[in-house]
Amino acid sequence: MMNTATPAAAADMAAPRLDVRSLSTSFATEGGRIQSVSDVSFQILPGQTLALVGESGSGKSVTSLSLMGLHAKTSQAQVQGQARFVQRDGRTVDLLSLDAKALRALRGNELAMVFQEPMTSLNPVLTVGEQIAESVRLHKGLGKAAALAHAQRMLELVEIPAAAQRVHEYPHQLSGGMRQRVMIALAMACDPSLLIADEPTTALDVTIQAQILALMGRLQKETGMSILFVTHNLGVVAQYADAIAVMYAGRIVETASVHALFAAPQHPYTQGLLGCLPGMARQRELAEAAELRAGGKPAFVGRRRLDAIPGQVSSPLSPPPGCAFAPRCSKRLNACEQAMPGLETWRSGNEAPHSERQVRCIRAGEAA
Numbered sequence: 001m002m003n004t005a006t007p008a009a010a011a012d013m014a015a016p017r018l019d020v021r022s023l024s025t026s027f028a029t030e031g032g033r034i035q036s037v038s039d040v041s042f043q044i045l046p047g048q049t050l051a052l053v054g055e056s057g058s059g060k061s062v063t064s065l066s067l068m069g070l071h072a073k074t075s076q077a078q079v080q081g082q083a084r085f086v087q088r089d090g091r092t093v094d095l096l097s098l099d100a101k102a103l104r105a106l107r108g109n110e111l112a113m114v115f116q117e118p119m120t121s122l123n124p125v126l127t128v129g130e131q132i133a134e135s136v137r138l139h140k141g142l143g144k145a146a147a148l149a150h151a152q153r154m155l156e157l158v159e160i161p162a163a164a165q166r167v168h169e170y171p172h173q174l175s176g177g178m179r180q181r182v183m184i185a186l187a188m189a190c191d192p193s194l195l196i197a198d199e200p201t202t203a204l205d206v207t208i209q210a211q212i213l214a215l216m217g218r219l220q221k222e223t224g225m226s227i228l229f230v231t232h233n234l235g236v237v238a239q240y241a242d243a244i245a246v247m248y249a250g251r252i253v254e255t256a257s258v259h260a261l262f263a264a265p266q267h268p269y270t271q272g273l274l275g276c277l278p279g280m281a282r283q284r285e286l287a288e289a290a291e292l293r294a295g296g297k298p299a300f301v302g303r304r305r306l307d308a309i310p311g312q313v314s315s316p317l318s319p320p321p322g323c324a325f326a327p328r329c330s331k332r333l334n335a336c337e338q339a340m341p342g343l344e345t346w347r348s349g350n351e352a353p354h355s356e357r358q359v360r361c362i363r364a365g366e367a368a
Contacts, residue, residue: 016043017194017226018067019084023096025059025066028076034316036062037250040081041343044194049220049227051237051258053273054247057313060230061116063247064196067095067228068113069103085111088193109139112187113196118179122171128155128182129167132189139190154185158215177208181215188219195220198230213240234277238262246270249313249324252343256357266346266357266364268329275307323361331363 025037037059044050052060071077083095087110095103095111107113115121123131132154133147142150148167155163158181171179180200187195197216201209217240220227229241237244237258244261246254246269254267265271311328314320320327322337329336346364347356 015086016084017046017048017086018044018228019082020067021082021084023063023066023079023081023083025062025071025080026078027071029317031317033078035250035319036316037066039343040247040250040252042245042252042255044226044228046193046226047220047224048243049229049241051229051231051241051244052247053231053234053237053244055232055273055313057249058247059250060232060247061198062250064113064198064228064230068107068111068196069095069098069100070113085194105139108135108187108192109190110193111196112190112192112194113198114180114183114187114200116199116202118176118183119171121183122179122186124171127168127170128174128185132167132182132186135186135189150189151185154189155182157188157219158182158185160185176204177211180204180208180212184212184215184219188223191223192225194226194228196228196230199232201233201236209236216240234273246273249319250316251324251340251360252358253325253360254357255343260357266359267325267361268331268363269309269325272307272309272328276309278306331366333362335362 020043021041023037023040024035026033026035040059040063042050042052052063054060065071066077066079067083071079079096081096084092085095085106086092087106093102093106095106098106122128126134129148129151132151133142133144136142136147136150137144140147140150152163152167155166160166160178160181166174166178171182174182183200195216200216201212204212213236216227219225229237231237241258243257244255245252246261246267248269254261254265254270261270262274265274309328314324314327320337322335322339323329323332323341326332326336341360341362343358343360344364345356346359
């Protein structure tokens with residue numbers, strides 16, 4: 001099960017594990033079809049963690065469910081584009097063009113997902129061991145006893161105490177943190193190549209959240225899997241991700257390595273998200289205090305209120321004609337309201353080639 005190659009080495013030597021191109025998803029509503037995701041493109045290398053970041057309603061979960069083929073039939077979802085996925089045997093498949101049978105063979109096997117709320121994802125009438133064993137029996141062909149023994153080993157792998165007892169318990173008998181560990185054990189049971197984690201720590205307290213994230217990081221190092229980490233928490237992103245794709249109103253607005261994005265965000269929305277962080281406000285306070293001590297005249301002295309992005313995300317039923325962020329952007333120009341900017345490659349003169357990023361803004365490159 002364990003891969004001795006380090007994720008970094010694998011990422012350098014291999015092609016992308018997942019290459020998503022022009023992913024678009026729309027749903028049927030009483031008011032007509034709405035476009036929830038438009039022209040989303042990104043890549044995830046072997047062993048890499050890509051964070052998909054944005055506020056609620058930006059299209060993060062729709063993107064992940066589109067890749068997994070898990071939209072409800074009643075939503076009448078229409079998914080277009082390409083999602084080229086490299087399997088363990090080296091063969092490449094397009095996730096968006098697979099039929100239901102082929103996609104079921106991949107889901108839970110090479111492609112797994114940890115959902116946001118385990119209580120609504122785990123079956124309340126089956127023990128946690130039975131639920132893990134079911135996946136192993138389906139994809140690995142193990143017998144009932146062997147599959148249940150494997151389920152116990154998975155619970156031990158995710159550090160659930162008294163795994164021999166817990167394997168026979170039901171989800172309601174476990175704490176929130178344990179249920180999330182069970183979800184990770186279920187996702188990891190068949191040693192997936194790609195794990196999609198859809199805000200897996202949202203409902204957990206800070207201590208349990210740190211434990212879950214550390215656990216996922218350890219499992220990634222041991223197995224070499226890639227992770228698509230869906231979150232709105234930039235603090236988590238800074239610590240655990242390798243690269244970031246920022247989403248707004250169903251589109252990618254900026255992609256970059258974690259270091260490059262935090263050092264110099266280029267899209268006004270990304271700048272706004274970072275400005276909401278308490279740590280960033282504290283950094284500005286310290287910088288202004290240092291400037292004052294040096295004899296300068298900072299624009300503001302003292303404790304700062306956290307910045308906030310004004311307004312709300314526009315409705316997908318009536319999107320603005322130009323840039324979707326323009327109504328909330330303090331840096332907008334008339335041209336911003338005329339047409340949607342493209343996602344253009346951008347790199348400053350002092351950034352290394354691996355720091356190259358893409359930005360959907362006509363003012364990219366101006367001082368952040």
